[in-house]
Amino acid sequence: MFALIDGNSFYCSCERAFDPTLRGKPLAVLSNNDGCAIARTQEAKDLGLKMGEPWHLASKRQELKPVIWMSSNYALYGDMSRRMYELLCEEAPRVEPYSIDEMFLDYAGLPGDLLALSARIRERVRTVAKIPTCVGIGPTKTIAKLANKVAKGVRGGDGLCDFARKEEREEAYKTIPLGEVWGLGRASVAKLARRGVESVADFTALRADEVRELLTVTGVRTQAELKGTVCYPFSVSPLTRKSLAVTRSFGKPVLAWPDMEQAIAAYATRAAEKLRRRGLVATAMQVFLRTNEFNSDPKYANQSTFEIEPTADSFALMGDAVRAGRRLWRDGFRYAKAGVVLLDLKPAAELPQELFASRDPERSARLMIALDTVNARYGRQTLKPAVTGLGQSWSMRRQRLSPRYTTHFDEVLLARA
DNA sequence: TCTGGGGTCCTAGGACCC
DNA sequence: TCTGGGGTCCTAGGACCC
Numbered sequence: 001m002f003a004l005i006d007g008n009s010f011y012c013s014c015e016r017a018f019d020p021t022l023r024g025k026p027l028a029v030l031s032n033n034d035g036c037a038i039a040r041t042q043e044a045k046d047l048g049l050k051m052g053e054p055w056h057l058a059s060k061r062q063e064l065k066p067v068i069w070m071s072s073n074y075a076l077y078g079d080m081s082r083r084m085y086e087l088l089c090e091e092a093p094r095v096e097p098y099s100i101d102e103m104f105l106d107y108a109g110l111p112g113d114l115l116a117l118s119a120r121i122r123e124r125v126r127t128v129a130k131i132p133t134c135v136g137i138g139p140t141k142t143i144a145k146l147a148n149k150v151a152k153g154v155r156g157g158d159g160l161c162d163f164a165r166k167e168e169r170e171e172a173y174k175t176i177p178l179g180e181v182w183g184l185g186r187a188s189v190a191k192l193a194r195r196g197v198e199s200v201a202d203f204t205a206l207r208a209d210e211v212r213e214l215l216t217v218t219g220v221r222t223q224a225e226l227k228g229t230v231c232y233p234f235s236v237s238p239l240t241r242k243s244l245a246v247t248r249s250f251g252k253p254v255l256a257w258p259d260m261e262q263a264i265a266a267y268a269t270r271a272a273e274k275l276r277r278r279g280l281v282a283t284a285m286q287v288f289l290r291t292n293e294f295n296s297d298p299k300y301a302n303q304s305t306f307e308i309e310p311t312a313d314s315f316a317l318m319g320d321a322v323r324a325g326r327r328l329w330r331d332g333f334r335y336a337k338a339g340v341v342l343l344d345l346k347p348a349a350e351l352p353q354e355l356f357a358s359r360d361p362e363r364s365a366r367l368m369i370a371l372d373t374v375n376a377r378y379g380r381q382t383l384k385p386a387v388t389g390l391g392q393s394w395s396m397r398r399q400r401l402s403p404r405y406t407t408h409f410d411e412v413l414l415a416r417a
Numbered sequence: 418t419c420t421g422g423g424g425t426c427c428t429a430g431g432a433c434c435c
Numbered sequence: 436t437c438t439g440g441g442g443t444c445c446t447a448g449g450a451c452c453c
């Protein structure tokens with residue numbers, strides 16, 4: 001049996017964990033660049049704030065005046081996520097992190113009342129990590145996810161939903177709309193609706209070949225999982241990821257190549273850091289830049305994907321990225337966004353020793369270790385390649401940032417006694 | 418002035434080969 | 436002159452997720 005536990009309004013709950021004055025108030029956390037709302041407390045939802053609403057529009061709506069807006073603070077959320085994970089590891093034999101605020105638990109082989117166990121876990125996460133959560137239980141991940149959604153939907157409920165028993169969940173399927181199912185998005189729901197399929201029960205009643213024709217094999221898997229057959233097994237350690245990206249919208253439009261060069265160099269440097277932290281090397285790279293998609297600026301977007309010599313060296317990656325960016329650059333546009341994506345990642349340990357590598361691998365490794373050590377101790381941007389620049393007029397807006405309570409000594413909470 | 422960032426998987430279609 | 440089947444690999448685009 002599986003369980004899925006997830007934090008309610010996770011980013012908002014993280015902010016509240018450190019600032020109790022935010023409790024009971026309508027609060028929203030904004031996306032990068034303070035673009036749109038990506039997390040809302042119940043109070044903010046009740047005022048009518050929608051997921052993804054652009055802040056520049058929402059903040060002008062009269063009924064949303066009471067909402068407290070905060071920039072997203074991923075260092076804090078990542079840290080809170082890790083705490084939640086460590087707590088869960090003490091309670092459940094196996095934990096699989098799924099996203100920053102969601103973890104699957106494997107209850108296989110556990111004796112006793114799994115609902116009571118879930119309640120205990122939930123209470124511990126609430127009191128120790130200060131994060132309110134909901135838990136769904138089911139024999140497959142898809143069912144556990146669905147149960148979790150049901151638990152979340154009950155206001156003033158106990159935050160738990162148990163779909164372990166076939167009869168009970170099949171009864172519930174009759175009234176649950178299809179869009180609630182993990183793996184069925186807007187497009188699939190619309191396709192199914194045209195066939196009169198609206199509830200989860202309608203969907204599980206379809207023949208597998210009909211589902212396949214409509215939704216391909218992913219739809220077939222989702223259906224099988226809803227019926228209790230595991231298609232997505234539990235895995236404690238995810239396989240090494242395949243790609244890694246650093247992409248950002250600019251705080252203001254970029255008009256000149258030197259600014260773009262700085263941005264691309266900085267993104268490549270950051271991507272290289274992420275790569276090294278995971279012990280990986282990249283063997284291919286994608287660089288893209290684009291103008292604003294939403295306004296009436298003249299449009300230009302282009303990207304380039306190419307193989308590179310396998311590496312995690314900041315300078316090598318930066319050089320490749322900047323050269324590619326230069327080829328893509330056209331004068332006369334107002335650029336709104338750019339990105340560096342590292343592809344076909346491999347564990348560094350598997351890297352064959354190149355006889356004629358253009359860079360001395362040992363020297364590169366020593367330099368990168370020095371770079372990472374200094375930056376770990378003194379802050380991320382202490383040592384960085386010169387071309388990434390000091391001015392950074394393009395960097396994103398984060399005007400409503402909370403203090404970095406957990407990651408910076410000079411911003412930790414002070415307790416007076 | 419203003420609309421996020423970072424992932425995965427699947428399929429169709431073209432190029433190329435035997 | 437016309438006609439065939441069957442592979443592989445790559446890429447673009449769609450769909451979905453948080």
